[in-house]
Amino acid sequence: MSTKNGKQSANSETINHIKGNPRIFTCVVLVLAILYFLLPIWWLIVASTKTNSGLFFGSHGSLWFDDKFNFFENIKQLTTYQDGIYWRWIANSFLYALVGGFGATAIAVMAGYGFSKFRFRGKNFYFNIVLGALMIPSTALVIPTFLLMSNIGMTNTIWAVLLPSLLNPMGVYLMRIYCAQSLPDEMIEAARVDGAGELRTFFQVSLPIMTPAITTVFLLSVVGAWNNFFLPQVVLSNPKLFPITVGLTQWQMKSQAGAASEQVWNLVTSGAFISIIPMVLAFLFLQRYWVGGLTAGSVKS
Amino acid sequence: MKKTTNKKQGASASAVEKKRARWGWFFTAPFGIVFLIFLVIPLAYAFYVSLFTYTQVRGNAFTGLANYKRVITDPIFMQGMGRVILYTIVMVPIQLGLALIFALLLDSFKNKFASVSRLVIFLPYAIPGVIGALMWGFMYSKNMGPFTTVFQLFGLGTPAFLTSKGIFGALVNVVTWQWTGYYMVILYSALQSISPDLYESARLDGANEFKIATKIKIPMVSSSLVMVTIFSLIGTLQFYTEPTILRNQAPTAIPIEYTPNMYAQALAFDYNQTNYSATVSFALGLVVVIFSVIFMKLTKKQSGLGD
Numbered sequence: 192m193s194t195k196n197g198k199q200s201a202n203s204e205t206i207n208h209i210k211g212n213p214r215i216f217t218c219v220v221l222v223l224a225i226l227y228f229l230l231p232i233w234w235l236i237v238a239s240t241k242t243n244s245g246l247f248f249g250s251h252g253s254l255w256f257d258d259k260f261n262f263f264e265n266i267k268q269l270t271t272y273q274d275g276i277y278w279r280w281i282a283n284s285f286l287y288a289l290v291g292g293f294g295a296t297a298i299a300v301m302a303g304y305g306f307s308k309f310r311f312r313g314k315n316f317y318f319n320i321v322l323g324a325l326m327i328p329s330t331a332l333v334i335p336t337f338l339l340m341s342n343i344g345m346t347n348t349i350w351a352v353l354l355p356s357l358l359n360p361m362g363v364y365l366m367r368i369y370c371a372q373s374l375p376d377e378m379i380e381a382a383r384v385d386g387a388g389e390l391r392t393f394f395q396v397s398l399p400i401m402t403p404a405i406t407t408v409f410l411l412s413v414v415g416a417w418n419n420f421f422l423p424q425v426v427l428s429n430p431k432l433f434p435i436t437v438g439l440t441q442w443q444m445k446s447q448a449g450a451a452s453e454q455v456w457n458l459v460t461s462g463a464f465i466s467i468i469p470m471v472l473a474f475l476f477l478q479r480y481w482v483g484g485l486t487a488g489s490v491k492s
Numbered sequence: 493m494k495k496t497t498n499k500k501q502g503a504s505a506s507a508v509e510k511k512r513a514r515w516g517w518f519f520t521a522p523f524g525i526v527f528l529i530f531l532v533i534p535l536a537y538a539f540y541v542s543l544f545t546y547t548q549v550r551g552n553a554f555t556g557l558a559n560y561k562r563v564i565t566d567p568i569f570m571q572g573m574g575r576v577i578l579y580t581i582v583m584v585p586i587q588l589g590l591a592l593i594f595a596l597l598l599d600s601f602k603n604k605f606a607s608v609s610r611l612v613i614f615l616p617y618a619i620p621g622v623i624g625a626l627m628w629g630f631m632y633s634k635n636m637g638p639f640t641t642v643f644q645l646f647g648l649g650t651p652a653f654l655t656s657k658g659i660f661g662a663l664v665n666v667v668t669w670q671w672t673g674y675y676m677v678i679l680y681s682a683l684q685s686i687s688p689d690l691y692e693s694a695r696l697d698g699a700n701e702f703k704i705a706t707k708i709k710i711p712m713v714s715s716s717l718v719m720v721t722i723f724s725l726i727g728t729l730q731f732y733t734e735p736t737i738l739r740n741q742a743p744t745a746i747p748i749e750y751t752p753n754m755y756a757q758a759l760a761f762d763y764n765q766t767n768y769s770a771t772v773s774f775a776l777g778l779v780v781v782i783f784s785v786i787f788m789k790l791t792k793k794q795s796g797l798g799d
Contacts, residue, residue: 305519
């Protein structure tokens with residue numbers, strides 16, 4: 192017994208020794224983490240202000256601004272290059288993300304509510320299939336979806352991107368958990384006893400209570416659609432329909448191709464920088480929703 | 493008298509039940525339809541397509557499971573599969589290890605600085621994978637990246653990130669940068685939901701912070717750890733975006749069939765082998781599902797997903 196205790200205290204001594212002052216240790220780790228996670232973003236900010244040649248031969252290296260500040264010139268060029276298709280890509284991304292996200296959320300909210308508050312035959316089987324679908328990798332669906340769509344002539348339309356993004360089994364799962372935990376059956380029962388119909392109960396009693404979960408499912412769906420790359424890249428060939436993720440990679444490829452084609456590195460960097468601003472701002476302002484949303488379902492009650 | 497009312501009540505109760513059931517279907521139907529059209533039917537269709545083989549001579553001929561026989565002996569597919577499995581083995585522990593360390597540090601160190609750090613570590617999640625890969629691709633570049641200057645300071649040459657030797661680490665780094673914060677936030681929030689009383693009594697018993705972390709905090713968030721592991725497992729096996737983007741810069745280091753998803757795309761678009769492409773997609777999906785099921789079975793106790 193005493194040996195064990197001795198061992199333990201020796202152990203903790205070494206640990207304390209390794210850690211030194213835990214506060215300083217933590218600070219050092221966090222500072223290193225901040226540097227690492229901010230490095231590419233800082234690089235991008237700087238790069239977006241450079242000319243094409245400044246990116247290669249900038250006078251102060253790649254982590255500091257060049258003598259020539261070209262940011263506004265780059266924006267001007269983005270607006271004129273290929274008839275300003277860049278802004279169209281941004282608009283497409285907004286369309287796909289917001290409309291797709293809204294649709295996916297509406298469907299997930301209804302389904303989560305339905306699974307949580309109604310009993311019907313086959314429900315468990317139905318829901319278990321949805322749970323199983325959480326494991327089917329979304330990218331494994333891309334080629335099959337493409338094959339199906341090309342068979343019915345639906346590729347190269349906005350629907351080819353919008354409609355598949357309505358599928359959000361994770362959202363259904365989160366909504367069901369939330370409804371089960373935060374929406375008391377008694378409340379719904381009371382509304383029914385008062386003579387409210389199911390739709391009215393849903394809209395006036397349940398939806399307000401579900402708001403936090405709805406917000407998070409919406410935000411997660413929007414991010415998913417905004418970041419989507421594989422699906423639009425496969426189903427779209429008309430550049431006018433591209434979201435920003437696909438558009439920028441086309442420019443990158445073009446610049447990489449070298450001498451024969453045009454090099455637009457400065458447009459790739461400034462375009463990339465501008466494209467991340469909306470989502471980064473949304474993150475900063477909606478912090479608590481993200482955190483809440485990511486936790487829902489991850490914590491066993 | 494009593495009996496009839498009971499009966500009547502029973503009848504009306506079942507009518508209510510029926511009505512409720514109908515509403516249940518009403519609420520879940522839109523999802524069911526989307527689920528059917530964009531998950532069940534594509535998968536069924538892909539499976540159907542995979543049972544055929546197109547040849548110039550015979551056209552589209554039914555060949556049963558021949559394509560599956562081909563896929564498991566296809567060295568290109570197997571190499572791709574081996575690669576993503578290797579990525580999984582390396583990347584999942586790195587990401588989750590870092591995420592857990594950050595989460596534990598932030599949880600024990602609550603102040604303004606910690607909340608700023610939390611936000612910064614999470615920030616890459618707000619940036620599309622494509623843009624993340626683009627940025628790192630630029631940074632890896634010998635001509636444009638900062639590493640040349642940094643390494644010159646120490647009299648060293650730039651590490652060759654974009655060669656077949658360096659590309660593995662280069663991709664691990666991009667994905668780690670992108671996803672660690674997301675997993676960290678999930679684990680951090682799980683830590684937040686533990687009652688502080690537990691730590692108090694542990695401290696009274698003489699436990700130090702390290703002990704509290706390993707003996708209380710980590711076990712308490714094990715269900716979140718399992719969930720996060722499944723996410724990152726599924727994500728890594730589907731590896732596509734990052735190698736596709738970096739391939740533009742490093743076509744020799746990243747062949748077009750680098751991962752199974754890239755292979756499926758190449759088959760469909762570059763090689764015009766629709767049937768076989770469907771087979772590869774289907775096989776990949778199957779492998780991912782098998783991996784996740786095995787992992788969930790192994791961790792059934794922690795996951796809480798089993799029941």
